[in-house]
Amino acid sequence: MTTSTLSRKDQIEQTATALFKSRGYAATSMRDLATELGLEAASLYSHIKSKEEILQRICFRMANEFFEGLMQAEKTIGNSTQKLEAAIKSHLTVLTKQPAASAVFQNEWKHLSEPFLSNFLKLRHDYENHFRQIIQEGNASGEFAVADEKMATLMLLSSLNFVHAWYKPYGKLSPQQISDTLSNMLLNGIVSGGKSQTAVRDLSIPNQSDGDVYIPAQKPAGFKNPKEQLKNIHQN
Amino acid sequence: MTTSTLSRKDQIEQTATALFKSRGYAATSMRDLATELGLEAASLYSHIKSKEEILQRICFRMANEFFEGLMQAEKTIGNSTQKLEAAIKSHLTVLTKQPAASAVFQNEWKHLSEPFLSNFLKLRHDYENHFRQIIQEGNASGEFAVADEKMATLMLLSSLNFVHAWYKPYGKLSPQQISDTLSNMLLNGIVSGGKSQTAVRDLSIPNQSDGDVYIPAQKPAGFKNPKEQLKNIHQN
């Protein structure tokens, strides 16, 4: 699926997605977008009605994808742990298949105008509630031990959502490995202990999965005192 | 500490912080900021050199606060669990004391110009490495059972960092409760089991901590199909 096989409108959306992710929606101009596509800015308006329309399409398309995945996951037969695992895996599948669009979905929705903004927030709220429902059921059955279901839901989703910031499609970690490892950590925690680890298909993930993000460092680099930076900021 | 006790420069920074958080840096104009303060835009330049200087000050001041807290936490005497708890608590203390500045710190740094951008990313990298070091030590001693230390670090920090999006200073949850509950969930997971829960001072947090964010819903609202939204976006 190269760029050339896409319709012009889809090319515009794809390129805009990449720019919105890296520079932010407000800091991306139609000239930037046109230049990236080898066009003049005015030509874009033969394909789209406005800059915001592009954002709307990205946000609601992604909302739709996250929702469809969750609806499938909720059909999973089994206990709450298995349902939650399926929901986590579905969320991460969407996120790793479309990391840039997911980032825009999560970070740029505030620039939607009404009534799109309200509709978007309602959808997100519903989505969170479905996750919370799974946690609630697991808590009621004694399967989970969660003190605050709302916080657990938000913690869980924020852990998953940040994946777009470090996931590399061609990195050493496959979506499956990410899904398994994250599921296990969220369900069973960091502290060692004899808990069930039904989600874990591969615990022998090579510990050296660095490279993607970090310079492998055995010892953390010493602090370069942040106060130094403050001093370097130009005063008036 | 009312606004009127602050210097004009601090008033500007405080108001800018709120605007940058809610609208984003790029979408906030100097005229917006001036209007909020009851000034003309030109008057701002008697106190600051540029719009970006405000962002620089916020970002590096917060980097400094997060760092100083972590350095204190690392002095904690005890095992890795206790050290990690102290680091989590310190991080959340900074975050809950200055939620708006924390949000700007996390979401708007990309608008820094060089060399500030590179310096900022280096500091953030160092910070993550110090967290990772704690996890690494706990893993080595057998105290933790983490398959991927990098992912654990990123998962942990992303869970904590999203708190700014839902924390309400005058909500029902105190910073202490948030810290205890989050620590427990991250360390011990969601699944029930006989794991140590040393961090938990209060498991009887009222489950109805809603209100802040959610309309209390016993059952999640039915999906309002996101596809409907897609249709409503204006086509060309």
Add this chain to the structure above:
DNA sequence: GTCTATATGGTGATAGAC
């Protein structure tokens, strides 16, 4: 469908009076 030209208004920042 893409171009040039342009309308209309907002942007960060400065000069200089008070």
Add this chain to the structure above:
DNA sequence: GTCTATCACCATATAGAC
């Protein structure tokens, strides 16, 4: 330290030729 006036530029979007 705040104001008015202004600069030089960039923003989104449209009109109309090709």
